[in-house]
Amino acid sequence: MRKLALVLMFVCGFWVSGESAGADEDQPSKPLRVLVLFSNQRTLPANQEMQRGIWSSLEPLINSHRIELFEEYLEFHRLPVADENPPMVSFLKKRYKEMVPDVIVLIGTQALDFSEKWMSSIFPDAKKVFAGVLEDQARLFGERYPSAGVVYELAVQPLLEKVEAMMPEVHSVVLVAGAAKFDREVVEIVKDQLEDKGSWEISEIVGEMPESAAEKLSDLPSGTVVVFTSYFQNTEGVTYIPRKILKQLSEKSSAPIFALYDTMLGSGATGIGASPFIDQGRQAGELIQRIVAGESPREIGTIVDDDLKFRFDAREMRRYGLDPKLAPEGVEIFYEYPGLIESHPYAFFFGTMAILVQSLLICSLLWTRYQKQKAENQAREMERYFATVFEENPNPMAVIRVSDGTLQDINPAWEKLYELTREAVLGRTPLDVGILSRDTDAGLYEDFVKNGKVLSGYEREVRTGSGELRNVAFYSNTVEVGGSRVRILTTVDASDRIEAEKLRNSLSRGNRVAQLGQVSAWIAHEINQPLGSILSNAESGLLLLEREAEQARDTELQEILSDIKKEDRRATKVVEHIRTMLGNHSTTKSPLAVSEIFDDVFRMASPEAKRRVVDLRYPSGGIPKVSVLGDRVLLVQVLLNLVFNAMDAVGGVPMSKRIVSLACEASLEDGWVDLIVCDRGPGIPPDHLSSVFEFFYSTKEDGMGLGLAISRFIVEDHRGEITVRNMDGSGARFQIRLLLHEPTNEH
Structure with a gap:
């Protein structure tokens, strides 16, 4: 029984321990806590780019809860850290007491200094890596800096080589830097690199107030370029964001300014040569991934980011007379925006066509308005001209309204001819005032007004105001005045012409009668001759018949009759000639x-x-x-x-x-x-x-x-x-x- 109990206890214990072990395997491992400690404030563009790089690299691990990422900002240039017990130390201890970080990522040399002095008392067991540190600065730390990290190089010499290729006349370099420890360290590194080359005249403006530095840059000699290194503080301890200082300096600088950090592009720098901070952030994230995978910082070691980028601002280049198209090989041109036509060809085409159509429409409307105004002016001018012609015309003229046939206007010549005043005739018809006879002319006048017959020299007898009868000729035309149809009737006094025509007809009649008399006399003369001859021959024939012998008589009678026939034909020809003369033409048919x-x-x-x-x-x-x-x-x-x-x-x-x-x-x-x-x-x-x-x-x-x-x-x-x-x-x-x-x- 004791043996059976021992066996059961062993089996049960094995089962319980196996179940417990299975439960431990199903339990997820604890996420790795990572604290990123930035040297400066959150608003610094370099920190923002570094943060973007780290997050983009670690996002899969963060989303899968394998990493918990925290961020803190030392604001080294604004908060004191040299005290025996700096506020940031107590802040970090208190804040992360329950969530002690497993890995500390130190961004910048100030964070390295802080870690060297205080991190052993805050998070003694945390693994440390760094990023955003110059290779020369990391070398100064020696064995004191963490064994894993990302360093970058200052690309001042490669940058100036690009500048020299584009501006061969450059021989002088002005270095501009602030008075902070970091500012001075960077400018010294730059000077050492340039002095090694030995072909540049180097001068520097370090720690001066931004206004004073800008004033000096405004009067630089030709053949000079400016290298902006870093500017966190001036000599009086006032802190700045370097990017804003660069913007202020570039507004007055007479020479192009080049910078050593990619965040300076777009703030007045003509060009930069640097390892982008976002790339350094990604590489720092990759280091953390390797630690999560089980590698130790010492196994990882230091990584040098030597992937330099040369980026120039097309706007600043043109400002200093540099053609972006002539930039050296390997230089990327930024802010060279394509023109409207290149970026939106279809939109530009249709927009241009729409503007063109609208412009044509506007021009058409303006032209129509101009033509309308011109026509109105011409109409007014014609009205004035017509009024003048109407009043001054020597021929009698009258305006008759078509709707009722009344006289609407008359000119002075009309008053003189008809011996009637305006007051007596306006608003009345010619029938009403007695010019035309109502008995004989009413139908003719109504036909003229209603049917719109155009008169051209129509002759008529009219009666004047004094009762005198005059022969006149009428000429008419129909027009519209003020939307109403009227007839313009012009009168020509034809009395003298008709009298002259009667006299001429009388003379013509007398002349024709005289001509007929002459023709009659000529006819009588011409026909009397052949008739007289016929008569003589006939009498001779009768006498011959009375006294001559029959044979001789017959022969002579034949001759007489032949003469009679001949004279008869002559008379016929005379008649034909007269007929031809009277017709005054040939009668050939x-x-x-x-x-x-x-x-x-x-x-x-x-x-x-x-x-x-x-x-x-x-x-x-x-x-x-x-x-x-x-x-x-x-x-x-x-x-x-x-x-x-x-x-x-x-x-x-x-x-x-x-x-x-x-x-x-x-x-x-x-x-x-x-x-x-x-x-x-x-x-x-x-x-x-x-x-x-x-x-x-x-x-x-x-x-x-x-x-x-x-x-x-x-x-x-x-x-x-x-x-x-x-x-x-x-x-x-x-x-x-x-x-x-x-x-x-x-x-």
């Missing part, structure tokens, strides 16, 4: 297209029709393509005579009814064609229809009664006939019927 005759008539009569305000209408149904045999001049003259007579007939009717129509009808089967002239006048009295073609018959005061008689003579000479009849309603219809020549079937 030839084939004529009827359409050409109508075209000539319409062309010749249209101007007179326009002057008389007569609607002359061309054949509406077209003209058959037929021809006649005749004299073109004579046939055209006959039709013109009929057309002008028709115009005279419609002269007394309203203008809307002054219509003269031409027509043509052909019968190919019967072989004739009718040339027709119709009017809408009063027609011909029925008892006069048989007399209109007689010589010296006329219904006109100045007519000689020869036109229609001669027309009939010419038509009959062409083997045709001319007739007239009154149409149903009103008007007369004259018809000329001629024989066709070579009729065709084309219509």
Whole structure:
């Protein structure tokens, strides 16, 4: 039983211990606590870049809870650390009493000094690594500094070699630094490096007030460059952020300033040559990763960050006349922003097009506005001009409103001609004031106002204010004034011209009568000779018959009769000659297209029709393509005579009814064609229809009664006939019927 109990106890103990061991394996290991101790304040750009590098490297371990990362800032230049018991020592002990760091990361030489004096009493068991320390400064610590860390080099010589390649005339270097211990250490290291080269003239401005240093930099000789090292304090103990001091100095410096830290770029430095702080932070993070992986600081050792970066500011380069495109090889150009076209070509194109379209639209609107103003100015100028012309015009002028036919304005010449004042006529019609007769002219005036007929030399008899009758000619035009349509009516006094025309017609009639008398005498003279000869021969023949023998009588009688025949032919020729003379042209006939005759008539009569305000209408149904045999001049003259007579007939009717129509009808089967002239006048009295073609018959005061008689003579000479009849309603219809020549079937 005792043995069984021992076995059970052993088994149970083994099981319990195994379970406990399994539980320990499942329990996660404690995260590594890392404290990063920065030498200066949080706002220092170098610290911010270092922090970014450390965090970017350790972020996976932090997110997986394998590391707890803490940060503290010694603010070495502002808080005292030389006391027997500095406040930062007690602060760190108290703050991390329950969370003692496993690894201390010391950033900067001030943090190394602090660690050497106090870290053994604060965190004696913590492992120590460092970063952000110059290689020359780390060398001064010797065995006193931690065995693991990241050091960097000052790149003053490589930087100035780049500068010398771009500015071969440079031979002098001015070093600018503050008065802090770190500032002086850095400037001494830089001087040692430059003196080793021996080809530079070196001067320095150390510890001076920023204003004084800037004043000295404002008057540097040519061939000089400035190297800004570090500036944390001046000689009076006032602390600064180096980047701000560099900005202040660069604003007045007459020479380009170069710096040894990458955080100085963009604050007035023309260029920098340095190991970027963010890269040093990443390397420090990699050291911590190796410690987490189990390596000891001594196994890791010191890492030298010799990956130098040369970065120049394009803005500062141009300020000092340096072309960024000529920068030496290995130099990165910053702040060289691409132009708008290069960075946003499509946006620039469409934006430019939009601006162009808008500009064109604006220009178009401005041009339209200019044109409108110009038109308005011209309209006002034309109104003033028209008013002047209207008032000063020697011809009587009146403005008649279309809507009611009333006179809206008259000029002085109108008052003088019609012997009426403005007050007496404005607002009234010519019918109201008695210029036109209401009995005979009311319809004509209404037709003129409403239908808008344009008058051009339309002659009419009017009555003046004194009752005198005057013959005048009217000219009209329609315009819009102030949105209202008006007619401008110009009057020309035609009394003198009409009297002269009557006198001229009377003289012409007398002259024609005298000519006819001379022609009659000549006809009598010319025909009397052959008739006298015929009479003598006839008497001789009779006497011969009475006394001569039959044979001799027959022979002589033949001779007499031959003479009679000869004289008869002579008389016929005389008549033909007279007819030719009266026509004043050759009566030779030839084939004529009827359409050409109508075209000539319409062309010749249209101007007179326009002057008389007569609607002359061309054949509406077209003209058959037929021809006649005749004299073109004579046939055209006959039709013109009929057309002008028709115009005279419609002269007394309203203008809307002054219509003269031409027509043509052909019968190919019967072989004739009718040339027709119709009017809408009063027609011909029925008892006069048989007399209109007689010589010296006329219904006109100045007519000689020869036109229609001669027309009939010419038509009959062409083997045709001319007739007239009154149409149903009103008007007369004259018809000329001629024989066709070579009729065709084309219509």
